[in-house]
Amino acid sequence: MAVLAGLVVSSAGALDLEKEVEMPDAEVGTPYEFQFTGEAGCLPYHFKYKAGRVPGLEITDSGLITGTPTAEGAFTFWVELTDSTTCNTTPSQAQFTLFVARRVVITSTKLPAAKIGVSYSSAITADGGGSLTWSVVNGSLPPGLSLNPNDGSLSGVPTAVGTFYFTVMVGDDKRRRTQDYAFTVANPLAVAPVVLPVAEVGVPLRAQLAASGGIGPLTWAGRLPAGLKLDPQGVAQGTPAASGRFSVPVTITDSDGQVINTTVGLFIAARLAITTTEPARATLGQNFRLRLAARGGVAARVWAIASGKPPPGITLNRNTGVLTGTPRARGSYRIGLKLTDKLKAAATRTLTLTVDA
Numbered sequence: 001m002a003v004l005a006g007l008v009v010s011s012a013g014a015l016d017l018e019k020e021v022e023m024p025d026a027e028v029g030t031p032y033e034f035q036f037t038g039e040a041g042c043l044p045y046h047f048k049y050k051a052g053r054v055p056g057l058e059i060t061d062s063g064l065i066t067g068t069p070t071a072e073g074a075f076t077f078w079v080e081l082t083d084s085t086t087c088n089t090t091p092s093q094a095q096f097t098l099f100v101a102r103r104v105v106i107t108s109t110k111l112p113a114a115k116i117g118v119s120y121s122s123a124i125t126a127d128g129g130g131s132l133t134w135s136v137v138n139g140s141l142p143p144g145l146s147l148n149p150n151d152g153s154l155s156g157v158p159t160a161v162g163t164f165y166f167t168v169m170v171g172d173d174k175r176r177r178t179q180d181y182a183f184t185v186a187n188p189l190a191v192a193p194v195v196l197p198v199a200e201v202g203v204p205l206r207a208q209l210a211a212s213g214g215i216g217p218l219t220w221a222g223r224l225p226a227g228l229k230l231d232p233q234g235v236a237q238g239t240p241a242a243s244g245r246f247s248v249p250v251t252i253t254d255s256d257g258q259v260i261n262t263t264v265g266l267f268i269a270a271r272l273a274i275t276t277t278e279p280a281r282a283t284l285g286q287n288f289r290l291r292l293a294a295r296g297g298v299a300a301r302v303w304a305i306a307s308g309k310p311p312p313g314i315t316l317n318r319n320t321g322v323l324t325g326t327p328r329a330r331g332s333y334r335i336g337l338k339l340t341d342k343l344k345a346a347a348t349r350t351l352t353l354t355v356d357a
Helices: none
Strands: 002-004 007-009 032-035 046-051 057-058 064-067 073-082 092-102 119-121 134-138 146-147 153-156 162-171 177-185 206-207 219-222 226-231 235-238 244-253 260-267 280-283 287-289 302-307 314-316 322-325 331-340 346-356
Touching: 046 057, 134 146, 219 226, 280 287, 302 314
Parallel strands: 280 346
Antiparallel strands: 002 007, 032 064, 046 073, 057 064, 073 092, 119 153, 134 162, 146 153, 162 177, 206 235, 219 244, 226 235, 244 260, 287 322, 302 331, 314 322, 331 346
């Protein structure tokens, strides 16, 4: 500053926008910042686009170019620097070029599972152009597998069963992306012959079939006896319509295409029924014994008096279905019988028991 006749005269140097700078490359979809600088002139400085621009980026008054690039390419633009109006300086301008690369995107977010002892090959794919490199940066691959750093292929023969967690990074010297993986190595699909619980005609049945190993989901297929069906998830369900002993071929397929065959064994009992129908007779004061008859159903079966009462002196054994005792009163007695089996199926019958003198 110089003072002439009471006036303050500025002696600031020529305003200059720093031009000899190298802007780091940007990437589509990735936030970006770079600070422009100036020298000389009078503070404060003011920066702005003069011509051209980078899509997605703005220049703040303080000279920060910031934002998220929305297009790839080489973008040439002019920046203008002005300073305080107290200085009689000429604006400074400079040309810059920013290279915006395509965004690296890992397109394989999940990997197919593998089986122990079976050759495996898959690829971790990415989009982004240029020469990309793949590497494991966290966790570890399943024993027996390796990652090709040049093309992202994952291959080998797994030697251990389990779920393995690792992180893969894909990129070049300026762009990087990571992806976490939970990778499953399973045993080969296996199943033993399946035996379903004992069923009964007319009684609903539902049973889940199971296999071991394989890569899920598993798909089941087979034709069960009349009234029953096997759904693709391995659930046998329905209401049996015919009794008998059955052995049904069944096929299981895993998501890797392995197919195995087995059989499903099933015993379907006849519908529970009380077969004693003839009226019974007893003699007053004499020992009496009658075994009630039944067919079908699933043991154990339990008898009960559902209505009426037997003659005084006569009782029903719930487990054997035997009416026994010494009647103490004459008359005709109507007894409602009920038989229940293990599957909660029930049968009823009315029996008339006459006691004579």
